[in-house]
Structures are given as C-alpha cells and as structure tokens.
Amino acid sequence: MTAVLFTCAGQRVDIVSAFGRAGATTVATDLDPLAPALYHADRRALVPPVSDPGYVAALAALVAEHDVRLVVPLTDLDQEIVSAAREALEPALVLAPTPNVCRTMGDKYLAHAFFSEHGIPSPRTWLPDDVPGDARYPLLVKVREGFGSRHIYRADDPDELDFHLRSTPVESMVQERCLGEEFSIDVFCDVGGRCLNAIPRSMIQSKGGESIKGRSLADGELVEHGASVAETVGIVGPANVQCFREPDGSLPVTDVNPRFGGAFPLPLAAGSRYPELALALARGERPEPRLGEFREGIVMTRFFSDLCLVEDGNGGLVPFAEELPHPIAVEPGEA
Template sequence: MTKRVLVTGAGGPAGVAVIRSLLRRADLEVFAADMDGWASGIYLVPPVRRRLVPPGRDADFVPAIARMVAADALDLVISTVDVELIALAERREEIAPAVLAAPSADTLNTALDKLALAERCAPTGLTPRTVAAGPAAQAVDWEFPVFAKPRRGAGSRGVRLVADRAALDALPTDEGLIVQDFLPGEEYSVDVIADAQGDIVAAVPRTRARVDSGVAIAGRTVADPELEDAAAAIARAIGLVGVANVQLRRDRAGRAVLLEVNPRFPGALPLTIAAGVDIPSLVADLFLGRELPARVPFREVASVRFLEDVIVEIDDVLVSDHAGHQEEL
C-alpha cells in the first residue's frame, strides 16, 4: 500500500538527499516543502506535491503542517531542520494521524544543548570536560588552550579558542557559553540510525575532508570500530530512535571523544547512502512501523560534491515571502 510522505527543509542538502532517496521507492508518494519558493528540492517532485510552509519559529508552522496532513492525507512527516523538529516533536499529537519521523523531544533538546548533552553522556567516558563559562569554568585547572562555544547552535558559529587563563577570565557570562577541553585531532562525522528499541542498526563514520558552511562537501567513509562503538554509545545514552549525526574528534591522547550531536539527517547524507546505508529509506520504514534489519553493513567509499542546477518553468516557481531556505538554532 502506497504511503504519503512530506519532507520539509527541501532547500538544504539534507532535504534534497532525503527526497531523492525516497523518490526511488515505488511504495512512497513524496511531497516536498520549504519556506522558500526557490528551494531546489521542491522541484524534484511533481507540481501537485510541492508545498510552501511558514518558518519553523512561526506560530502557524505546526498548524500549517497539520492542515497539510489533512488535505494531502499524509502518513509521515520528515523534517530536516532543527527548529522545525523541535516545534513538531513537542506537538506531535497535532499532526496526527501522520507520524513524525523524529526522536523524542527529550532526545532533541538534550542533543541541541551541548552542556546537557555532555552531562547526559558523561557515564560513557567519551565526553571532553565541559563546564559553563564563568566561575565554574574559572575554577577548573585547564590545560590551555581550550575551546569556548555557545551551548546551543550548529556548526562553528561563536566558537573561539581560549589561549590562556586571562582569556578564560575575560569570557562573557551572558552569552550562554560553555568551555571544553581542546581536541586537536581529526574530526569525524558518524551517521547513526537506531530502531524503535534504541538498538543501533548502523553507525557509519566518515571524514570531513572539505567543509563548506558547516557541511562536508568531500570525504570518505571509514571502517573504524572505535568510531562506530563511540557513536553507538552516545546514541544509546541520549535515547536515540531514528537518525542522528554524531560528531567525534580525537583528543590529545588520540582517543575519539564527543564533539556534538545533530539529531537530524546530515547534509553529507549521499555519501552514507552510497556506502550502503540508505538512512532515509530506513527511517521511513521505522516510523511507518516496519521492521528494520538488525544490522546494515557499509563499505568504504569517497565522494565530492558538485553544483547541479534544477531547471523549472517560470510559472512553476512557487511564490514565497520568505527569503531563506533553512533555519537553525
């Protein structure tokens, strides 16, 4: 029986990758939405399945999705945007009978708060020392340099290297900063999917050889049991059901430790799919109540990203009041 799936955030790399993955399935009818009519992923689906939505922070965002669920008889809603995920996860009942393909609100809120994440994952032994800026951080005997970064926020925005004790003491206390041990080693992203019981179906590490605007545009998958086990332990600690991207970096001793968790589809998803783990398809099956394999293997492959144009007729371009294609916390 064909199921109807709405994918939002269709202008971002993750949204495009999810839409392309699901369009390969004959049993799914894919709708695409974004707050920007120029979002490229909207135009990957037929015109009758293209939608515009308010920004995720807008009071009408969740009601708008609920109206689409009713009008389009949607079975599943997949969002690829942090702000939208939080809004929807905390009000899942409003989009019933459609199912939201997302972890719990508790998992999302924990992952998106770096201090809460470090505290939740501390029992794994995989977290760097993490302390709120201010008196608590000033009382720690750090090995400088250290990092200061916002508790909430994606990518490298607001991250600063703190060279010495004087710079630490000078950090503002009103910006929600945390202080962490400096991690000088290589960074890895591990794409993880967990089933309904929280068991890890796949954990695919990949390098970030080239990064643009926080998204890896070149890299390779890496078969490394330490990275796979570390990401799996982090996913279990936060109660993950569904998909998350666990970012790890090697510390001064060469050990892989937690950097952050993005509890959504990653922008570099095509590499993981090419390696043999079609995460969007698995997530669709998971939240549609279908049984997943106990384990999905992957192979080592590499990818580079290139610009691709989607050509549409002028009359087919959706008119939107919103200029941006993606929101983040």
C-alpha cells in the same frame, strides 16, 4: 507509495531525492518559495515560520491532504516542535526522538552534561564562570545552541578567553580542544531506539560546519561507539555522532545531531539504505540491525549546483525546462 512530508526542506535536495528514488511520494515544505528542495519533490507547499502559532496546524493539514505516513524534519529549527506535535500529525510517524532528547542535544552544554552522566566520554566543558585554573589551552568558546560552526572562537590563553567571552553575542560555554582525529558516525535507529546501522566517516574537509569531503571507514570500534551513543541518547531515526580519537585511545563525543547529517550522500552511497529503513518504519515494520554492513572506502566530495525557475502564470514558480522566451536580452552595447 508512502507519502513523506519534509519540513524545513531548504537545500536538502539530496535527501528529498533519495526518498523519491526509494519509492516515496515526497512532499516538501518551507517558508522560502526559492528553497531548492521544494522543486525536487513530487509536491510542495509553503508554510508559516516555525515560530508561528499556526505552523503545526499547517503541517497537519498537509498530512491529511496527502495521506502522509512519515514526517521528516530536516533541520534543528523545528525538530523539537515537530516531535512535540506527534499526536497532531497522526497517523504519520514523526521521524525524530522525544522533545526532551531534541532539546538536550540542541543545547551543547546540556548535551555534555548528559554524556558525562551516562558514561559517554566528552571533552571537559564549563560554563563561562566555572573555567578552572588547570584548564588545558587552547580552549574553545562555543555557542550553546547553534549550527554551522557559527560563534566558535579559539582562546590560546586566559586573556583571549576573557576577550571572547566578553565579545560573543550569544550564550556560550567553554570546552577543551580535542587533540586527536575527528570522525562523524551516521547512525539510524528504529522507533524503539535500537541502532540499525552506524557508518563512520573521516572528515577530510569541512566548510561552515558541514563535511564536504570524507571517506567511509570500516572501523569496528567507531561502529560500536556510534551505536552505543545513539542508543544511550535515545535516538529515533537518523543522527550524526561527532567524536575524536584522542592519543590515549578515548573517543570523546562533542555533538549528537538527531537528524540526517550534512554529508548524507556519503552514507547513502556506502549502502546505508536509510531512506528504505525509514519507509519500513512508517509501514510499521521492524527491520533487523545490520551494524557494519556498508561499503568502506567510498569518497565523497560535495559541490554547488543550481536550479532555474520561471513564473507559471498563476503567481507560482516552476523549474525552467523550455526554450528561452523571446525576445532575449541583447549583448551589452548592442542596439
């Protein structure tokens, strides 16, 4: 069985569990001992913060200890760090693009500049001091580096734009608001950057920047667009391409997140087999592209779940799976 190390595992129980079902031995890491994904993996380990000088060394030690063959960063927090540490993490394959791609896609203004330079349609975007007089309102003030739809503000006129630019606590850019319907395309590329599949989905509802309801779409134009964008950017492994279909038929791209998306369960249910493809890459195989091979009309609706833990007697925590210990608390007001 191929051992897979997940960094910043957090709440990504869906991804860790899917790799387990695909035949991997899962090793989850996080800073937080209460990160739920830790307790859905075959093995778990606490590691230093991503900013700690010993972070990569801690991951490398786990690679050696568990004979890890694939490293999968699950968030933007450490993706560039892990990508730059490929040699230190050998013989494991790091499922991420180059550090430069991670850095460029992580900065939304640099990403826009890349899109424009490489012929990928993108909404008109400016730095705060460069907004022209003919900008089409409403405009969006957006954080350059961030996630979860934090620090995004709508300005309906120049006065509101000035207010938001003065008030925002983060480095920002200004972007014209798209007028059409929004879509996400979950793609997966091999180590050479070939797109193996691209699965579009509608954005029925989002919360905190993550899609919680959506439907897989058999839309050939979006499939081809997602694959083309992924290959132009230089994606290795998973990515999520976010775009709009405008009234004029164009497909401007707003974001490319080079990792598994928040709505991972939807393309998985649609038949993406992305965990199996990742494991094949870790074994040195070269899967053939299967663009457009997935189930359309799969509807996802996400919900909160939970995990209860108890102390194991050795200073650690384990999933609660026994009868309640005695004595149990009495009802309020009872003796």
